[in-house]
Amino acid sequence: MAFWDWNRWPQELAWTALHGINMPLDIVGEECVWYNRLHRLGYTKAEINSFIAGPAFVAWWAMGNLEGWGGPNPDSWYVFRLSLGKKILDRMKAYGMRPVFPGYAGMVPHNAGKKLHLDIAELPLWCGYHRPSVLQPTDRSFQKIASMYYQEQEKLFGKADFYSMDPFHESGQTGSMDLASAGKAIMAAMKKVNPKAVWVAQGWQENPREAMMKDLKPGDFLVLDLESEKLSGWYPGKYRKSGFGQHDWLFCMLLNFGGRVGLYGRMDELLDHFYLAKTHPSAAHLKGIGLTPEGIENNPVMYELMTELPWRSEKFDKISWVNDYVFARYGVRDRTIQKAWKLLADGIYNCPASSDQEGPHESIFCSLPSLNSFQVSSWSRMQNYYDPASTEEAARLMLSVADKYKGNDNFEYDLVDIVRQALADHARIVYNRTVADFKSFDRKSFNQDSRQFLNLLLLQDSLLGTRREFRVGTWIQSARKLGATPEEKDLYEWNARVQIIIWGNRTAAIDGGLREYAHKEWNGVLRDFYYPRWKAYLRMLGNVMDGKPMGNPDYYAMAEPWVKAHNTYASTVVGSPVDVAKGVFVKAFGSY
Secondary structure, eight states, X not given: XXXXXXXXXXXXXXXXXXXXXXXXXXXXXXXXXXXXXXXXTTOOHHHHHTTSOOGGGHHHHHTTSOSSTXXXXXXXXXXXXXXXXXXXXXXXXXXXOOOEEEOOSSEEOTTHHHHHTOOEEOOOOBTTBOOOEEEOTTSTTHHHHHHHHHHHHHHHHOOOSEEEOOTTTTTOOOTTOOHHHHHHHHHHHHHHHOTTOEEEEEEBTTBSOHHHHXXXXXXXXXXXXXXXXXXXXXXXXXXXXXXXXXSEEEEEEOOOSTTOOSOOOBHHHHHHHHHHHXXXXXXXXXXXXXEOOSSOSSOHHHHHHHHHGGGOSSOOOHXXXXXXXXXXXXXXXXXXXXXXXXXXXXXXXXXXXTOOOOSSOOOGGGSOOSTTOOOSSTTOOOOOOSOHHHHHHHHHHHXXXXXXXXXXXXXXXXXXXXXXXXXXXHHHXXXXXXXXXXXXXXXXXXXXXXXXXHHHHHHHHHHHTTSGGGBHHHHHHHHHHTOSSHHHHHHHHHHHHHHHTTOSOHIIIIISOOTTTTOOOOBTHIIIIIHHHHHHHXXXXXXXXXXXXXXXXXXXXXXXXXXXXXXXXXXXXXXXXXXXXXXXXHHHHSOO
């Protein structure tokens, strides 16, 4: 959502309203609240902008992972976000929604202890970045500074019935802080704003800490169990013994980390665990569902399935539901299409409980080239849990009837996405053959297979160019559009580019493991970044087979030129999705 404007937001709000979402997170304009509050505390414009992150990294700043990366933001950014935030809030209220505002749980700039003479808890670096510090909620200054935050928020956006706060998010430590007292202090500051307000917290890993929430009144605290489809916080296990105690909670689906491209879901787990939660003793205070992905605009089938669960009192048959979903989505009942979707529902959309995979099965094209390339992002925990032949067959079935559904937008989107997955899965097989050729010192086979791998990558790029959703130009153009000057446009484009490639500086990207955390298998970036990277690596392997020494590529240095470039990427599509998909598939697999 980093670069959404008022053309995009109404579409999202309409979708959420139509799917029963009545409690949306509303954070647009949060930067403005912080700017005004820090100004009141005596921070200069330069100091404030060294704290608030740039557009593509606001989410990581807001949850206390870093300061300033992607900035400094121009004055016009705050003007834009304030105006946009007010429009969003008005539309939410017009739909009868009760938005969740970001509350205040003690985050302060990491230097606030010295500058403001506060009793703060300094947190360790996060992937090489300074994390904001935490003002001890029990400190005598906490209520004053919290009140200042809520005052500035109320001036700009009014009050809310829900406030989201996550102290110690992924911090791994709380030091000597009295957690029970901290919870009461945070709650007291919120209640001064609205005595009826509810504190909303993420149920993730050990958060919310049991000591912090145990003495809070039932009804005042609501937990979003972020990844309920995997039996996370609500079910007795690693982090807690009896769910969330006396507190209300929501059964949530995380689904995607980093907004990565790829078919993925846990259909059986989602159904099993939702209906288990309706009767399990540890789930007694279940109050609804939630969507908590790190990135959207992917895998629409999973969001449709999730948002239908509250309306179904009894567990239902997955395949029957999928057949009805496909009919609703395409407007036709076609047995060939149903057969294709059954393969997907029983395969790639059915990640099993035995797998700890986080998000989509990542494309080998985006993986860091090596002799052991597998997952792309550092923390994906990717595993092979489905037969790649199933995505190939699903694509083949979809293509066999594709001419009948030309112009059907939903069908064409799914066709491209399914063929994309089939190509990525096939390329992984070709990659493994190429590595085997190298290890066997089979130069002829290596030349053939490495050339096929690179050709598949370019075929993938041309396929994805037929849909706006899979074009890097759509992402970059949305960023540049928000800039009022050439300098602003360049800053926003840099934010857009760096987030999906190296993500951070060299320390964060390499040592911190953030490189390609939010990678995208998109047209344009495949051709101009991933293709040259793989080509250079495969050329190096060929040179080794010719007797030259093995090199040590500096992948960060290879990425910087693309991240800093300003070559134009269009958002307009090239080619017919059906025609290009058929042509690409034939070249990759021989026939359909």
